[in-house]
Amino acid sequence: xxDVFVSSSPHIHSPEDIPWIMRQVVYALIPGALxxxxxxxxxxxxVIAVSMVSCVLVEALWQKAMKTRIQVNDWSAxxxxxxxxxxxxxxxxxxxxxxxxxxxxxxxxxxxxxxxSNPFNPALVARIFLLISFxxxxxxxxQPRPFFxxxxxxxxxxxPLGALKTAIFEHQTxxxxxxxxxxxPFLGNIGGSLGEISALALILGGLYLIIRRIITWHTPVAFLxxxxxxxxxxxxxxxxxxxxxxxxxxxxxxxxxxxxxxxxYVTTPISTRGKVVFGIGCGLITVIIRIWGGYPEGVAxxxxxxxxxxPLINRATQPKRFGAQA
Amino acid sequence: MSAFKGGVHPPEEKALVRDKAIETFPLSPLYHVLxxxxxxxxxxxxxxxxxxxxxxxxxTEPMGFVSVPVHAPTSGRVRDVGKMVHPVTGLLSPCIxxxxxxxxxxxxxxxxxxxxxxMAKDEFLEAIRNAGIVGMGGATFPTHVxxxxxxxxxxxxxxxxxxxxxxxxxxDHRLMLxxxxxxxxxxxxxxxxxxxxxxxxAIEGNKPDAVRVMKEKAPREIQVSSLxxxxxxxxxxxxxxxxxxxxxxxGGLPMxxxxxxxxxxxxxxxxxxxxxxxxxxxxITSVTGRGVRDPKNIRVRVGTVVRDVIEFCGGLEGAAxxxxxxxxxxxxxFTQEIPVMKGTSGIxxxxxxxxxxxxxxxxxxxGRCVEACPMGLIPSTLSKLGERGMWEEASKIGLMDCIxxxxxxxxxxxxxxxxxxxxxxKALSRAAASKKKGA
Numbered sequence: 098x099x100d101v102f103v104s105s106s107p108h109i110h111s112p113e114d115i116p117w118i119m120r121q122v123v124y125a126l127i128p129g130a131l132x133x134x135x136x137x138x139x140x141x142x143x144v145i146a147v148s149m150v151s152c153v154l155v156e157a158l159w160q161k162a163m164k165t166r167i168q169v170n171d172w173s174a175x176x177x178x179x180x181x182x183x184x185x186x187x188x189x190x191x192x193x194x195x196x197x198x199x200x201x202x203x204x205x206x207x208x209x210x211x212x213x214s215n216p217f218n219p220a221l222v223a224r225i226f227l228l229i230s231f232x233x234x235x236x237x238x239x240q241p242r243p244f245f246x247x248x249x250x251x252x253x254x255x256x257p258l259g260a261l262k263t264a265i266f267e268h269q270t271x272x273x274x275x276x277x278x279x280x281x282p283f284l285g286n287i288g289g290s291l292g293e294i295s296a297l298a299l300i301l302g303g304l305y306l307i308i309r310r311i312i313t314w315h316t317p318v319a320f321l322x323x324x325x326x327x328x329x330x331x332x333x334x335x336x337x338x339x340x341x342x343x344x345x346x347x348x349x350x351x352x353x354x355x356x357x358x359x360x361x362y363v364t365t366p367i368s369t370r371g372k373v374v375f376g377i378g379c380g381l382i383t384v385i386i387r388i389w390g391g392y393p394e395g396v397a398x399x400x401x402x403x404x405x406x407x408p409l410i411n412r413a414t415q416p417k418r419f420g421a422q423a
Numbered sequence: 424m425s426a427f428k429g430g431v432h433p434p435e436e437k438a439l440v441r442d443k444a445i446e447t448f449p450l451s452p453l454y455h456v457l458x459x460x461x462x463x464x465x466x467x468x469x470x471x472x473x474x475x476x477x478x479x480x481x482x483t484e485p486m487g488f489v490s491v492p493v494h495a496p497t498s499g500r501v502r503d504v505g506k507m508v509h510p511v512t513g514l515l516s517p518c519i520x521x522x523x524x525x526x527x528x529x530x531x532x533x534x535x536x537x538x539x540x541x542m543a544k545d546e547f548l549e550a551i552r553n554a555g556i557v558g559m560g561g562a563t564f565p566t567h568v569x570x571x572x573x574x575x576x577x578x579x580x581x582x583x584x585x586x587x588x589x590x591x592x593x594x595d596h597r598l599m600l601x602x603x604x605x606x607x608x609x610x611x612x613x614x615x616x617x618x619x620x621x622x623x624x625a626i627e628g629n630k631p632d633a634v635r636v637m638k639e640k641a642p643r644e645i646q647v648s649s650l651x652x653x654x655x656x657x658x659x660x661x662x663x664x665x666x667x668x669x670x671x672x673x674g675g676l677p678m679x680x681x682x683x684x685x686x687x688x689x690x691x692x693x694x695x696x697x698x699x700x701x702x703x704x705x706x707i708t709s710v711t712g713r714g715v716r717d718p719k720n721i722r723v724r725v726g727t728v729v730r731d732v733i734e735f736c737g738g739l740e741g742a743a744x745x746x747x748x749x750x751x752x753x754x755x756x757f758t759q760e761i762p763v764m765k766g767t768s769g770i771x772x773x774x775x776x777x778x779x780x781x782x783x784x785x786x787x788x789x790g791r792c793v794e795a796c797p798m799g800l801i802p803s804t805l806s807k808l809g810e811r812g813m814w815e816e817a818s819k820i821g822l823m824d825c826i827x828x829x830x831x832x833x834x835x836x837x838x839x840x841x842x843x844x845x846x847x848x849k850a851l852s853r854a855a856a857s858k859k860k861g862a
Contacts, residue, residue: 102744102780103757105843107829108771109433109590109750110779115787115836168784213785213837362789367803369794418799418821419428419660420673 115212119172121311125302126179126357132284132298133291136241137187141291145182147191151198152178159207173212177201180220183292183353184397185227188239188253193231197223217404218364221397228397238288256289257282257348261340262393270337282347289349296347303356312360315369316376320355321346323380331388339388351383354396364404371407371414378403427661429797430653431830433751435629436591439718440711445597447722448735450523454496454726455507455762456482458517461557462564463489468519474501477530479702481553482519491555491565493765494702495521496724498528510747510761511754518762521726534699539612547616547697554696555703555765559688560584560595560657561748563766566689570616572678580667581622583610585637585687586650586657588627589749592769594707595687597720599626599633602691603640609690610645612697617683620644624687625662628652654751655828659684661797673824688768703765710735714742714772723763730759732770743775750778751829783838792831792841798824802831802841809844814851822848 134141156174160167169175181201185194204226205219206212228235236259240252255263257277264274281287285295293299306312324345331339345351359365359379366375379399386395458466464487470476476495483492499522507518542550552567572578583606587595599606610622621644626634628649637647650656650665660671662684669680677684685693688706695701704725711718716737723732733739746753747767763770792802800821808817825845832841 101742101755101757102775102778103755104744104780105840105846106746106753106755106827107751107833107842108744108746108753108755108773108778109833110781110838111431111433111834111836113834113836114838115784118789118836171784211785213787362787365788367788367790367793367801369790372790415801415820416793416796416799418673418824419664419797420670420675420824421799422672 116170116172118311119176121309122306122357123172123176123179125305125311126183126292128298128301129292129295129353130179130183132295133183133187135244136285136294137239137291138242138244140239141187143191144185144187144189144194144291145179147194148182148185148198149175149178151195152181152202155199155202156207159203160211163207165211168212171212174202177206177219180357181223184220184224184290184350186235186238187291188237189234193227193234197227200226213363215363216407217401218358218361221358221401224397225401240288241286241294254288256393257287257344258387258393265338271340272337277344279343279347287348290353293350293353296352299352299356303352306356306360312356313369313372315372316360316365317355319373319376320359320379320383321351323377324351324384327380327384345384345387349387349394350396354379354383354400358396358400359403364407366407366410366414368411368414368416371410374410374414375403375407378406426651426653427656427664427797428799429795429830430655430661431795431833432652433590433654433833435652437593437596437629439591439713440593440709440720441596443597443718443720445601445707445720445722448724448727448732450497450525450527451724451727451731452523453502453728454521454523454724455728456493456496456519456521456726457507457509457762457764458483458493458519459509460493460563460725460765461491461555462562463487463568466490466492468504468517470501470504470519472501472503475499476501476521477528479533479704480530481702485552489565489568491552491557491567493519493555493725494704495530496704496726497521497523498526499524508758508761510756510764510767513757532700534701537698537700539697540615542697544616544618547612550697550700551693554692554701556689556692556696557703557765558686559692559706559766559768560686561752561766561768563764566685566693569683569685570613572617572683576678577681578617578619578678578683579681580683581610581613581617581619582662582666582682582684583613583622583624583687583690584657584659584662584684585624585626585630585633586662587630588654588657589751589753589769590654591711591771592709592749593711593720594709594768596630596633597709598688598691598707599630600636603636605691605694606637606687607640607642607645608698609692609694612693613683613685613690614644621646623648623666625650625666627656654830655797655826658797658826658828660826673821706763706765706767708763708767709769709771711769712746712772712774713777714739714744714774716740725763725765727763728759729756729761729763729770732763733759733772739772741774742772743780744773744778746771746773751833752827779838781838783840786837786839789836791834791836795830795834797828797830798826800825802845805848806839806841806844809841809848812847812851814848814855817845817848818852822852825849
């Protein structure tokens with residue numbers, strides 16, 4: 098007899114491993130990324146490519162320098178790169194994207210010990226780092242134009258949420274903001290980060306993740322539901338000061354955040370109840386920042402703040418043990 | 424009907440042996456009967472090298488209530504009272520080696536002719552204990568102990584476990600198809616012992632033929648229940664929960680919720696013991712997996728060497744793992760020179776493709792293990808504590824509640840050997856406890 102293997106039970110394993118899961122999330126992001134490429138053209142392709150390549154490269158170099166196992170083939174760095182790209186304006190210069198990638202991998206992930214140990218979503222850490230370091234470039238939003246009609250000098254303008262904030266600030270009413278057809282943000286025909294503009298494409302990707310059982314519906318439903326209810330109540334109180342919930346749902350980074358960032362395994366709660374708490378917290382903070390905060394958008398901040406609370410949420414939402422004495 | 428929380432759906436892989444009728448394994452020239460084939464207090468050999476023994480003759484004397492004897496699987500001569508690798512512990516363990524004389528002659532008086540239903544409760548328990556009967560699903564806890572609830576524990580439910588939720592295995596399935604009367608009569612004996620007027624035979628829904636046969640044969644007081652197909656449906660606590668919606672308390676036993684569970688094979692053995700005094704010297708086992716050429720269900724004597732069993736089934740082909748039991752909870756073996764035991768429900772030979780031989784990485788907190796855990800534990804945290812040997816911390820979050828079913832490890836995308844870590848922690852905890860006791 099040849100040598101046989103001896104190990105502890107179980108001796109069989111589900112085929113779904115980490116690289117497979119990470120690939121599914123990459124696939125699910127493709128519709129949103131394609132809409133970005135369609136409306137922002139070649140610059141969007143450049144940002145995506147630079148971000149993904151630099152993330153993988155930085156991670157490989159770091160692991161080589163630290164003499165740990167090179168694990169870039171687990172697809173997590175590639176996914177972080179794609180998520181970061183989708184959180185950036187398409188007009189970002191390549192070096193800024195590369196800096197962001199390095200920050201995501203090194204300060205967002207590896208300094209804590211690599212995949213599994215990071216408390217904050219690496220792509221969002223990088224996004225916020227870039228927003229604070231390069232505020233102008235990070236808030237210069239190219240306006241969407243169908244592919245093939247783009248010119249070298251992209252027209253820039255405000256995002257719907259930015260326009261809303263300006264209207265409130267200057268005229269104390271949301272009615273002063275330029276009117277917008279909600280089909281535009283639903284399909285992606287608006288200014289914004291390259292991967293956040295189409296609610297439809299992101300919902301499709303999110304549904305794919307739910308059907309494939311990569312994520313459960315709890316986080317996105319809790320997150321989106323909280324935003325809808327919170328903004329809905331305010332809108333009922335005074336529609337002159339507060340925008341409609343439908344507007345809040347389809348604009349900004351909400352869909353990208355709710356389906357792809359607030360569902361990141363490593364940085365969010367482990368139990369279903371914890372996920373609901375996390376989603377509700379994200380929704381509340383997002384609305385508070387959007388309406389009373391200094392920034393027009395609050396999704397990224399809300400997720401990072403809730404990331405910090407995950408250990409507490411995990412402790413408070415432990416599953417009920419079988420046979421536990423009441 | 425309620426269900427239990429969690430669980431997984433591994434590929435069933437039952438088709439390899441499900442439809443194969445039980446074959447009787449021929450008489451071997453040599454048997455290796457391990458002295459310790461039950462969970463509990465040890466037993467002491469009462470034969471010595473050179474003794475002549477008959478089939479069914481008692482070879483050991485139990486030391487304590489939670490202990491049972493083993494018996495000679497055939498007639499012949501005791502060659503040696505030595506040591507052999509124990510398939511459960513992996514250690515050398517006392518073993519009685521018997522050279523068969525080929526006559527296969529019963530010990531005096533066996534098989535008995537008696538009407539078991541004229542027996543008193545104590546006579547039943549005596550017969551079951553003397554026959555060396557243990558839980559044949561794999562746990563090997565002495566059956567007479569399970570059937571003797573202490574004063575104050577009233578039992579209202581008897582469950583006969585024919586769920587067989589482990590992938591690949593079909594030994595209980597074949598037993599229920601081919602010898603349903605034995606299972607039912609054994610169930611009746613167990614009912615009599617417990618003073619119950621009804622019982623439930625539980626079978627997983629993926630064995631509709633067994634459900635049908637048992638329903639046909641079962642009298643009205645024995646209900647046959649077809650259960651949802653979900654691993655670990657056959658785990659005692661989960662089975663009780665699914666059938667009665669009662670939860671065995673943490674650290675407690677089924678009898679704490681008025682329930683006794685016996686494996687279907689055990690029920691058949693109970694009938695043999697009570698009706699004719701035949702001790703537990705053979706069992707039905709599935710020899711299966713793609714690493715063995717001709718998978719079979721066999722009726723095999725306890726003490727038969729696994730190498731011979733595998734030869735009987737066409738030998739190995741691309742074998743990567745030899746497992747006693749099923750793929751979820753079975754024990755990997757490092758040699759074929761080990762004997763079949765009372766609790767050997769299957770001999771599973773997996774190819775490299777069908778098993779999981781891979782490195783593991785850090786936990787990514789995906790929560791799949793939490794969702795899969797039928798005991799409501801957080802396996803990811805236990806595994807991290809396991810890496811550091813922190814058994815005291817782990818004890819606070821339910822370490823000892825873990826039933827080692829393997830669901831968490833089956834679903835873990837980081838391939839973390841969570842059950843391994845948990846077993847390690849339990850061993851540390853037990854070592855600390857016994858040290859404390861000794862000091």
